[in-house]
């Protein structure tokens with residue numbers, strides 16, 4: 001049974017937008033009709049796909065508005081698109097403000113006799129950092145409880161949600177996923193020499209360079225690695241901490257060994273020639289970038305925050321340490337990098353573990369959730 005599904009997400013480089021886009025593409029490839037509804041074309045939606053539509057949410061500015069009413073524009077767009085394309089289900093990624101806008105759209109449509117269920121996927125900071133703030137908490141709790149189905153990207157995020165909010169709905173854990181086959185076919189040649197000399201190890205970090213990612217720990221760990229062996233650090237992404245990190249590198253005298261490459265559409269290419277990935281985050285509900293690294297055969301040195309232990313397996317795909325324990329993270333990184341045999345063992349194992357999160361295994365879990373939400377709604381309608 002093919003479904004017409006609206007996907008609401010952030011169109012940016014962040015993990016939630018990436019997961020939403022990859023999910024939409026995978027569903028479209030299976031024959032479902034997918035309608036992305038967001039304020040900009042999602043970054044991973046570069047190619048034309050059959051069954052994929054994109055509808056931009058416009059927010060006209062008006063001098064009276066100190067804040068532009070995005071939720072209003074989004075819910076109106078959802079109503080209009082649901083009617084025009086006979087959308088059967090809305091899947092919102094990231095609770096704020098998408099679940100709130102989705103709920104309003106659902107209510108407006110119900111007034112006209114159109115009933116569509118809403119599935120909400122919780123991604124992390126919408127629960128652990130932002131949603132939890134008293135300014136947002138009542139609205140976030142309300143929109144989660146009024147979703148027809150709720151999913152979270154890890155068991156850890158489910159536990160956090162139940163601990164931090166008064167949730168009356170069942171939360172289904174559906175982990176993030178990766179298409180390892182597509183990755184395997186994307187490059188035949190990892191162009192290491194673009195970045196480093198033959199004897200240099202390449203260490204990589206990818207994030208939105210915010211405080212929560214603890215990128216200063218990445219620099220500290222890298223500094224210790226490069227004192228033991230020739231190495232380069234590649235930092236992918238952009239964010240508010242970048243300036244202070246550049247100063248930190250200068251103070252440590254390692255500026256020439258650290259490359260800040262900004263946001264990139266070539267993450268796979270960069271991971272292809274990386275020897276190690278570092279993710280020492282304070283919070284991380286899942287760590288999609290760690291999974292992407294592992295799928296490219298890159299061992300991961302990470303913190304043990306949030307859902308990271310569900311992805312990076314201790315002593316197999318890499319090592320995990322308490323947040324801020326840069327001594328242990330550096331020792332473990334050096335232990336892996338120093339010995340080519342150990343490095344090869346970790347690379348192989350990382351790739352193998354990534355296969356547990358294969359797209360074709362995870363996407364059917366979402367399809368089942370959609371079917372149940374649609375069935376649940378028709379039961380409700382029949383009982384009206």
Ligand code: GMT
Pocket residue numbers: 013014015016017019094123124125153176208212283284285286287288289
């Ligand atoms: O990591 C970020 O700050 C971006 C954020 C997002 O919403 O895009 O990522 C969250 O969702 C990703 C996809 O589910 C997860 O892999 C990240 O772990 C999660 N980030 C945090 O929990 C900090």
